[in-house]
Amino acid sequence: MHKKDLWLAVLILVVGAIVYMRNPLFISPINLGNTANLIGLFGLFAIGQAFVIMTGGIDLSVGSMIALLGVLFVELVGRLGVPWPLAIMIAVMAGTLMGLAHGLLITKLKMQPFVVTLCGLLIYRGVARGYTGEATAGFPFGASFPGLEWVTIGRTLGVPHSFIAMLVLGVVAWFVLHRSVYGRHLYAVGKNEEAARFSGVRTDLVITSAYIICAVLTSIAAIYFAMFTRSVQPSSHGNFYELYAIAAAVLGGFSLRGGEGSIVGVILGAVLIQQLQNLVNLLGIPSSLNFAVMGGVILAGVLADQQFNRYRERQRAARAFEALNHQAAATS
Template sequence: MGKEQKTMENNKQALRMFVKKNGSVVVFAILCIAAAIFVPRFASVNNFLLIIKQSAIPVIACIGMTMVLMTGGIDLSLGYTIGLSSTIVGMLVKTHEMAYLPAILITLGVGVVIGLINGFCVQAIKVPAFITTLGTGYIIYGIAEIVSHGESVNRLPKGFLAIGKTEVFGVNTTVVITAVICLVFFYILHMSTFGRNLSAFGLSEPASRLSGVATAKINVLVYVNCAVLASLVGILLSIDVNCAQPTMGGGNYTFEVITGAVLGGASLFGGVGSVVGALFGVMTIKVIGNCINLMNAAYYLYDAIMGIIILAAIVFENVKNRKL
């Protein structure tokens, strides 16, 4: 009897550890099962492939946001960086007929500059990340509107569109790009010294600094990384919709990405985050949106659910921190 109780206790402990480490996977699985039962036309291969395709691009942005959240910061300029990057790459490849690779590199370079500005303000000037990125976000949006004269760039070159619309062994190239990025950042976050230092930084910046961790460099790098990934998202979104415009991202896209990161287990107070969590967090919110569409419900419900998720996460983190 004692052995059976010990085995049951070990199994319960193992289950608790699995849920703690893979909570986003569990939530996604439960949601999909419920949707398959109650939502008409949800349980089909084509619908699930659609969810995967819709999730691919936001996952890239969510990985960048997750790393920023792990420092205890936030990047509210992400959506506006997407819009500016979309505008720049569209104008370079269509209006100025620039070669695709230089145009993409210049656009990613814009992300580097934005990230450096955000990181410098947060780390060197000590302006709170919320204020810094909110301010730079509106500046970025203004620049995008000035550069584009408030107009979209439509019908991008077919060769440029092929970057994200062709298939590799039957898989869309955008999905392939996302898969590669997920693998790269899985190694960076979970198997490298940088990832361990990033987690330590988020849990206790003073202790990490005293331990010899280059906290200033990490703090700047995560904002650069987030902005560069946002620029890549701007490029891929432009390819996806065959249009480049300054309103491509904006506040709503930023809010969705933050929600995906939170659903993926990233702590709003720093120290916790994962690539797997970001992936399944985004897929979860895409499943929610997909269910709303299939049920012909008002899409405003989607925004309300996202708000509830963010609020619940903040309340949960506060309660947990008080107990600790």
């Protein structure tokens, strides 16, 4: 575990202790189960966002993608009667194509990630609203999908399956990012894309694959969200969810400049964000302040990252200066 991850884990424990002292319901089974479910839901696409941020990019279309894919999944299963395993495959394939489009526009046409994904945010939300005619897409009244419900909103030993899915995919993502050649290439591209290209790394492929991974994990999260809410209102479903993902990644030590971060960190970041949301609810703080809390969290995370990097640069410069002094003394 990195030092940043350790400090974040300590912060989570401290915040949890403070909330518990103010409201003992914090550790009630119902509250812990609901919080774990939300951590799983938001953690899924936060891990995907982390892969994109690792390249020095960003994906602002996550929330709109969740809305559009949610509408698609509900329509396939609820209205068209498509078997849910096939509907899941279609939704994930649609998400994969969105991620591929983002990656190709960024790498082949050299467009800025901010512009590409901002356009995606507007297009996907607009398509979802236009397709439904601003109406809510939902499952038929009284409809039941036993196998699908067990996979998405079921629990094992009290642990929500969304949380378990996040942990399983988090382990896979950890091995991909930290123990594979692809992961090393991803770090290299984030640190210095041009240097990575001259080193033989296929930078366009690495960047495009990062956007595809983000879109695939987002599409999985969209299915879980659709089953959790049982309906999708295209104008509001998934609004600002990209901010939660970015905040989780930043809190987890991912630098917005790229080339830094750990999967453990982004999961801990997702835990802290939902813990703060839980704090707002349990302490009776107006829910209208949720976004103010989120903005403060992102600001604090970026400031902490900048200060840490400056401190590290000063330490590196001091060590280099000391080494030069030793070398000069040895040769004199």
